[in-house]
Amino acid sequence: MDNAIDHAPLHHDGDDGIGVVVCHGFTGSPHSMRPWARHLAAQGWSVRLPLLPGHGTTWRDANRTTWQDWYGEVERALTDLRQHCSSVYAVGLSMGGTLALRLAQQHPDLAGIVLVNPAVTMLRWDAKLLPVLGLVVPSVPAIGNDIAKPGVDEGAYPRTPVRAAAQLRRFQAVVRADLPKVAQPVLLYHSADDHVVEPVNSEIVLKGISSADVREVVLHDSYHVATLDHDAPQIFDGSVAFIQRLSS
Known part of the structure; x- marks a missing residue:
């Protein structure tokens, strides 16, 4: 298995309209999502895995970006796919799940979403201090590689950019407020043991969305970055079955 870190985006054009x-x-x-993206591409589907602005370089670059920059990048990927696909889905890990939820809120014609440990709130006691903290401290220790x-x-x-984290908190508030706008089919995976995103995040999503077609799957052998963990094959195969069912 190749363990080399690859931050490059992935762009694949399939041939069956999905x-x-x-x-x-x-x-x-994209490194954390590449195996999943490749699995989806192997089905003959078109896949866009963008590199979000301020990511894949240094944490200092992230502090120069906003949540609108991140969302704009995935929305451009959606627009690109719409040009030659009859149905488009969104999948995401952690804040990627938050981005997928926002796509569903802003684009009702999105066919469905798959979420893995989505992040829509921060319960840490110091989360409310992020805007002020960002004025004096550029970064704090990171919780990375939460993988069993x-x-x-x-x-x-290796560091958490504080100003970017404040942007994430603002983004989460926007997405939480609009959760009832999500009416698409949803497949949600969340890890029973997650040291980064509290379990209440998935509960908030499930209670807030308006979707009638919802399935929750608890992952018992993975931590936060489940897309690279023991349960990754379950996520990959489950997302394929989900998309195939909705596209048949």
């Missing part, structure tokens, strides 16, 4: 936008998480990169599987590196930043 497209998938794949969204990576905060301070991460030994020897796996997600390639995330």
